[in-house]
Amino acid sequence: MKILILGAGQVGSTVAESLVSEANDITVVDFDGEKLRQLQDRLDLRTLAGNATHPTVLEQAGIADADMLLAVTQSDEVNLVACKLAASLYNTPTRIARIRAADYLERPEIFNADNFCVDFSICPEQILTDHIARLIEFPEALQVLIFAGGKVSLVAVRAVEGGPLVGRPLRFLRTDMPKIDTRVAAIFRQDRSIDMDGDTVVQAGDEVFFIAATQHIRTVMLELRHMDTPIKRVMIVGGGNIGRRLAKRLEKEYQVKLIEYDKEASARLAAELTNTLVLNGDGTDEKLMQQEHIGDIDVFCALTNDDENNIMSSLLAKQGGARKVIALINRSAYVGLMHRGSIDIALSPAQVTIGSLLAYVRQGDVEVVHSLRRGAAEALELVAHGDRESSKVVGRRIDAINSPKGATIGAIVRGKEVIIAHHDTVIESDDHIIVFVNDKSMVRKIEKLFQVNLGFF
Amino acid sequence: MQRALTVVHALGLMLVVFSTAYLLPVFVSYLYDDGSMADFIMAMAWTLCIGILMWLSTRRYKGELSIRHGYLLVVGMWTTMPVVATLPLLLMVPGLSFTDAYFEAMSAVTTTGATTLSGLDTLPPAINVWRHELQWLGGLGIIVLAVAILPLLGIGGRQLFKAEMPGPMKNAGLTPRIADTARNLWVVYAVMTIICAFALKWAGMSWLDAVCHAFSTMGLGGFSTHDASVGYFNSELIEFVMIAFMLIAAINFASHFLAWHGKSLRIYRYDTEAHATLGLILASCFGIALFLWWNDVYTEFLTALRHATFNVVSIGASSGFASADYGQWPIFAPLWMLFVGCIAASSGSTGGGIKMIRTMILFKQAGREFLKLLHPAVVDPMKIGGRVVTNNIVFSVLGFIFLYFMTIATLVFVLLISGMDFISAFSAILACINNFGPGLGAVGPSSNYAALNDFQTWVCTFAMLVGRLEIFTVLILFTPHFWRR
Numbered sequence: 027m028k029i030l031i032l033g034a035g036q037v038g039s040t041v042a043e044s045l046v047s048e049a050n051d052i053t054v055v056d057f058d059g060e061k062l063r064q065l066q067d068r069l070d071l072r073t074l075a076g077n078a079t080h081p082t083v084l085e086q087a088g089i090a091d092a093d094m095l096l097a098v099t100q101s102d103e104v105n106l107v108a109c110k111l112a113a114s115l116y117n118t119p120t121r122i123a124r125i126r127a128a129d130y131l132e133r134p135e136i137f138n139a140d141n142f143c144v145d146f147s148i149c150p151e152q153i154l155t156d157h158i159a160r161l162i163e164f165p166e167a168l169q170v171l172i173f174a175g176g177k178v179s180l181v182a183v184r185a186v187e188g189g190p191l192v193g194r195p196l197r198f199l200r201t202d203m204p205k206i207d208t209r210v211a212a213i214f215r216q217d218r219s220i221d222m223d224g225d226t227v228v229q230a231g232d233e234v235f236f237i238a239a240t241q242h243i244r245t246v247m248l249e250l251r252h253m254d255t256p257i258k259r260v261m262i263v264g265g266g267n268i269g270r271r272l273a274k275r276l277e278k279e280y281q282v283k284l285i286e287y288d289k290e291a292s293a294r295l296a297a298e299l300t301n302t303l304v305l306n307g308d309g310t311d312e313k314l315m316q317q318e319h320i321g322d323i324d325v326f327c328a329l330t331n332d333d334e335n336n337i338m339s340s341l342l343a344k345q346g347g348a349r350k351v352i353a354l355i356n357r358s359a360y361v362g363l364m365h366r367g368s369i370d371i372a373l374s375p376a377q378v379t380i381g382s383l384l385a386y387v388r389q390g391d392v393e394v395v396h397s398l399r400r401g402a403a404e405a406l407e408l409v410a411h412g413d414r415e416s417s418k419v420v421g422r423r424i425d426a427i428n429s430p431k432g433a434t435i436g437a438i439v440r441g442k443e444v445i446i447a448h449h450d451t452v453i454e455s456d457d458h459i460i461v462f463v464n465d466k467s468m469v470r471k472i473e474k475l476f477q478v479n480l481g482f483f
Numbered sequence: 484m485q486r487a488l489t490v491v492h493a494l495g496l497m498l499v500v501f502s503t504a505y506l507l508p509v510f511v512s513y514l515y516d517d518g519s520m521a522d523f524i525m526a527m528a529w530t531l532c533i534g535i536l537m538w539l540s541t542r543r544y545k546g547e548l549s550i551r552h553g554y555l556l557v558v559g560m561w562t563t564m565p566v567v568a569t570l571p572l573l574l575m576v577p578g579l580s581f582t583d584a585y586f587e588a589m590s591a592v593t594t595t596g597a598t599t600l601s602g603l604d605t606l607p608p609a610i611n612v613w614r615h616e617l618q619w620l621g622g623l624g625i626i627v628l629a630v631a632i633l634p635l636l637g638i639g640g641r642q643l644f645k646a647e648m649p650g651p652m653k654n655a656g657l658t659p660r661i662a663d664t665a666r667n668l669w670v671v672y673a674v675m676t677i678i679c680a681f682a683l684k685w686a687g688m689s690w691l692d693a694v695c696h697a698f699s700t701m702g703l704g705g706f707s708t709h710d711a712s713v714g715y716f717n718s719e720l721i722e723f724v725m726i727a728f729m730l731i732a733a734i735n736f737a738s739h740f741l742a743w744h745g746k747s748l749r750i751y752r753y754d755t756e757a758h759a760t761l762g763l764i765l766a767s768c769f770g771i772a773l774f775l776w777w778n779d780v781y782t783e784f785l786t787a788l789r790h791a792t793f794n795v796v797s798i799g800a801s802s803g804f805a806s807a808d809y810g811q812w813p814i815f816a817p818l819w820m821l822f823v824g825c826i827a828a829s830s831g832s833t834g835g836g837i838k839m840i841r842t843m844i845l846f847k848q849a850g851r852e853f854l855k856l857l858h859p860a861v862v863d864p865m866k867i868g869g870r871v872v873t874n875n876i877v878f879s880v881l882g883f884i885f886l887y888f889m890t891i892a893t894l895v896f897v898l899l900i901s902g903m904d905f906i907s908a909f910s911a912i913l914a915c916i917n918n919f920g921p922g923l924g925a926v927g928p929s930s931n932y933a934a935l936n937d938f939q940t941w942v943c944t945f946a947m948l949v950g951r952l953e954i955f956t957v958l959i960l961f962t963p964h965f966w967r968r
Binding site: 285286289292293295296297300303304305306307314317318 | 854858859860861862863864866869871
């Protein structure tokens with residue numbers, strides 16, 4: 027696919043990186059020549075320095091035969107204008123814009139074909155906020171990813187000594203919880219995926235991915251670890267786009283303290299937030315943390331723009347007694363470094379948000395993509411179409427589907443019903459199928475599997 | 484000095500316009516044939532002459548008003564207008580001294596409702612209409628009215644508007660042009676008054692009483708055409724109608740304007756000041772009713788509720804009608820009513836006192852101090868109804884409240900020196916500075932201010948003016964900085 031990316035910021039470059047590896051032709055446009063040079067050094071793509079809203083620049087970048095435009099610059103307005111130009115001057119088939127301002131997002135008519143012609147709008151900050159909010163709602167989980175509009179969740183949880191299933195084979199999951207259906211999608215032991223069947227014994231320290239209907243995930247987690255006391259107090263460091271949104275989202279249900287370094291920014295935050303205690307100070311200032319009783323904090327989130335600051339303040343918070351710390355870390359090298367240290371969850375914004383873009387780029391009817399384990403694994407929600415003749419999956423039992431090794435069909439959503447997949451479940455047309463792929467190189471094969479033969483049309 | 488003459492010039496023009504206000508009593512005296520028409524026409528002519536003289540003699544100094552002369556003009560208008568307004572009273576009420584007449588006129592325009600007259604029932608109808616009309620004009624503000632109808636106040640108008648409009652945050656930005664804002668507020672005010680008059684007529688008043696009481700209800704004045712005030716009618720329906728309109732008038736007219744303009748009541752949901760005003764007044768009604776019933780002042784709870792509600796709303800909203808002699812109630816009840824009257828009315832309403840918004844700001848400021856002690860790093864802007872109130876406003880409110888209490892204390896001491904007893908002195912000053920009228924003791928609801936000597940009357944007159952113009956506007960004239968170039 028020929029893809030034109032506007033903006034070489036964090037979102038732009040991560041998307042570019044992810045898409046290049048999937049055999050797409052990528053062109054990146056940005057004002058900043060230096061950023062582009064760095065990108066080109068690393069990745070096999072074309073770059074162009076210039077104003078992304080000028081038609082000549084867009085033409086040079088090859089918009090005329092691009093299949094997709096990804097306008098992900100820092101500016102909502104540039105992104106909107108670029109989409110409009112692409113639609114009215116060049117008939118670009120798919121146009122995706124990054125839109126941050128809630129003012130725009132609340133008026134969807136701005137995006138329709140009569141106005142700015144944006145097919146899909148994404149807001150990375152919002153995705154990240156939702157992600158963190160879910161982690162706070164389910165503090166025991168390492169990751170909570172939702173599918174089919176929230177009906178099904180994929181949860182990563184670390185098995186802890188004392189969970190009923192820990193030290194026993196997986197098949198006991200059935201007998202322990204006869205009423206609840208779930209499926210373990212993968213187990214990672216010492217960061218490696220292990221082959222599993224009903225006799226695989228869960229060990230303490232294993233990272234277990236399971237798929238279940240969203241209302242059941244708490245019960246399933248109880249099998250693998252004891253439940254923590256519910257979260258009451260949250261401290262956020264960094265009142266940028268993410269910190270602000272998160273505080274706004276959480277302030278009704280939790281006691282939220284937000285630390286922001288900039289004086290004017292903290293005044294603005296305090297004006298906007300109604301129930302949050304906004305503190306003006308340095309997130310790495312241990313005196314401020316003590317003063318605000320860091321020892322009583324249930325979840326500490328370091329969400330500034332600065333990786334090092336986030337790491338340092340998280341370490342301080344953990345040392346000071348915060349129960350669980352979450353740090354936002356952009357540099358992937360750091361993410362790997364921190365993941366099993368004293369920071370409970372190291373979040374890579376790029377990894378969390380990239381999935382929402384990938385879903386549009388993928389072939390076949392892909393609804394949702396979640397990138398897992400720093401991009402090594404992936405979970406997809408695909409829609410099966412066709413019939414027994416035209417499709418390789420419809421009308422077949424799961425064990426009869428020729429799926430590649432390492433891919434697990436976890437659940438099926440049929441209308442409003444959630445069906446946890448078993449070997450004898452038969453797939454029907456229009457089912458939403460949630461597939462866990464523990465090696466990204468297999469994603470292509472999965473997509474092929476779900477594509478409808480041409481005879482269908 | 485030249486600028487002061489500019490003020491006199493504008494003042495002259497305002498008096499000329501004000502003279503048209505005599506047309507209503509002239510018309511009434513024609514209708515009732517009460518023999519006062521000649522006097523009113525004479526008063527009108529005098530006012531017109533004085534105004535024209537002031538206007539013509541200072542013609543050369545016509546010009547834009549600076550901020551400081553705006554204050555001078557507002558205070559000038561609020562002191563000279565009662566002077567000319569005393570003319571019909573002096574001409575028609577035998578034995579009335581100028582002091583008492585001026586008190587009466589000032590009490591009218593500041594919507595205080597304290598009176599030195601007795602035998603109101605026997606006064607010519609035109610005189611009663613005149614007293615009530617003054618209350619109505621003073622209710623939303625004579626300067627606001629002048630800004631609305633006098634184009635010459637175009638640029639300085641915003642300053643004048645702010646100097647007169649009550650409340651710490653002036654709603655001078657409802658429309659792009661200040662004259663439009665003033666006009667719209669007056670239209671809303673006038674329409675409500677007309678509705679109120681019809682409602683009172685429907686509830687059983689005569690036309691004369693209905694119009695007079697509509698004037699004093701919407702202006703939150705408190706004058707009545709009867710010595711027994713509203714108690715004269717002894718009608719639950721009339722009391723109910725008046726309660727409803729007093730509560731409406733105690734809410735910011737900017738909200739009324741926006742509701743009228745947007746044809747929706749949604750705006751009231753965001754007017755947190757109005758919520759606090761209504762909440763405090765209605766809770767007090769119920770509480771005092773319970774208290775009175777408990778103390779066997781009234782044997783039936785519903786009777787207690789009826790009298791408590793009318794009198795608490797009346798004093799709380801700072802109008803000052805009475806339907807019962809609440810001076811006879813156990814002391815907690817009337818004192819609590821005075822307290823509510825000090826704080827309850829909304830800014831931008833026709834009521835007096837500290838205004839609810841200032842009370843809310845002070846409450847929140849106290850909360851901020853506590854929070855600051857517990858969390859030294861906290862950033863906690865003052866928010867009222869979700870909107871940030873800047874520290875400048877908070878400071879000005881603190882300054883206001885200091886001056887307010889100092890003024891009350893000083894004036895109470897002055898009255899005590901003059902030989903008044905404490906409860907009368909205290910309640911008289913509170914009643915005058917908050918513009919609700921009747922106090923307790925010698926100036927309680929069953930008596931009036933006629934018992935005061937001349938000196939005490941002047942002190943109370945001053946208190947009314949200072950209270951209506953919210954202290955700063957008046958006291959600024961007494962600072963040396965004001966007169967320094």
